[in-house]
Each structure stands twice: as C-alpha cells, then as structure tokens.
Amino acid sequence: QVQLQESGPGLVKPSQTLSLTCTVSGGSISGTGYYWSWIRQPAGKGLEWIGRIYASGSTNYNPSLKSRVTLSLDTSKNLFSLELTSVTAADTAVYYCARAGDYYTPNWFDPWGQGTRVIVSS
Amino acid sequence: EILLTQSPATLSLSPGERATLSCRASQSVSDYLAWYQQKPGQAPRLLIYDASIRATGIPARFSGSGSGTDFTLTISSLEPEDFAVYYCQQRANWPPITFGQGTRLEIK
DSSP: EEEEEEESSSSSTTSOEEEEEEESSOSSSSSSOOOEEEEOTTTHHHHEEEEEEEEEEEEOOOOOTTTTTTEEETTTEEEEEEEOOOOOOOOOOEEEEEEEESSSSSSOOOOOOOOOEEEEEO | OOOOEESEEEEEEOOOEEEEEEESSSSSTTEEEEEEEEEETTTEEEEETTTTEEOOTTOTTEEEEEEEEEEEEEEEEEGGGSSSSEEEOOOSSSSEEEEEOEEEEEEO
C-alpha cells in the first residue's frame, strides 16, 4: 500500500523559496509509471493544483504558478520535491502531495499525504 | 480554465437521509470528473472518478452520475461518518486541473 509523507519548514519568510519533499513508501516512485502531484489548500478554502511530475521526470504546472514552481524527483531516495520561489502571504496553505494516477487514468489523486502547513511570514 | 461550481454550498441533513450534491462545469468535461471527501484536519479522499466509478474501498452508498457539464454525487443513506466537505475535480481540459469550491454536508 503506497503511502506519502510531506516534510519541510513550517515557516518561510516572504520573498524566499518554499521547499518541500514528499517521501513515498510502499512502492517505487520511478518504476511504476505513475504521476505525482502537489496540491495546496489555504485555511478554510478550496484546493489548488500546483503541478505534477512523471516517473521520467517530465513536468506540468499550473499556469498561475508556472513561473515560480519547480518539481523534481530523487529516485535514490524515492521522493519528489516542490520548490516555490518568491513566496508571499498568499502562498500560506496546507501543502499536500498525492499520487496522480497512471498513463491510462491520469490526474485522479489517490492516495494523498497527510499535508504539511506552511506559513509565509517575517 | 474550466470553472467548477458546486451547489449547494452547505447541505443540512440527518443520518439515514439521501444526499444529492451537484457540480456544474463551465464547459464540457465529458466524464472526466472526480469527487473527493475531506474531513476536518484530514487530506481529501478519492470517492468517485470518471464520473461514476467508485474508488477502491468506497462504500456502495456513494454513487456518481452525469456527463458533459452536469454531475451529481449521491449518498443513498447518510452515515454519521459521511458528514464532511465534498469537492469535485476535472481533468478534461488542463492545465490547470481544477476543483470546485466544495459543498459542506452538515448534520441537521
């Protein structure tokens, strides 16, 4: 059973870079043909898709965040990562990682990590 | 970008009643629509994908229907653990993948 766990700083200063990792257990991140995504949720609000990365390393991003987002894989550690540059208070949210389906049924999110809260504040 | 509008914003029902939640897309998404359940302090959980297919382990009281622009999530007989926020999500026209704003299902 695949499980995902987010980790990273809970507090980031404005204009700095937010960096999070998602460690995958119970399955290989690279050998199974799955997509992997990041999704965020400001407190009391809805869900916003950030982007996805394929086992090959190819990426797709939300156009609203594309200029500031980079997703990457570390197959040796079985994890994938999110970097979001030039953060502002608007980037304060709970950040979730999730498996985003496979080649035949892409972009359905299951399972999810438990989420990690990130606050952008000086 | 496809906008998903969920209604009602809040639905107040009692255990044992039938719940009907709606999701309308700003343009056709064919059947590329999913539903998620989110309880307080938890991550969302996939319930339904491709409009009507239950995800693994999801009870039969949850069902999805619709295609094109109008979709429905039905819970046939509410259990106490079903009171939560429900989101729809489309993957037909992306990026971006988009979610609805959510329907809160509360105990009456």
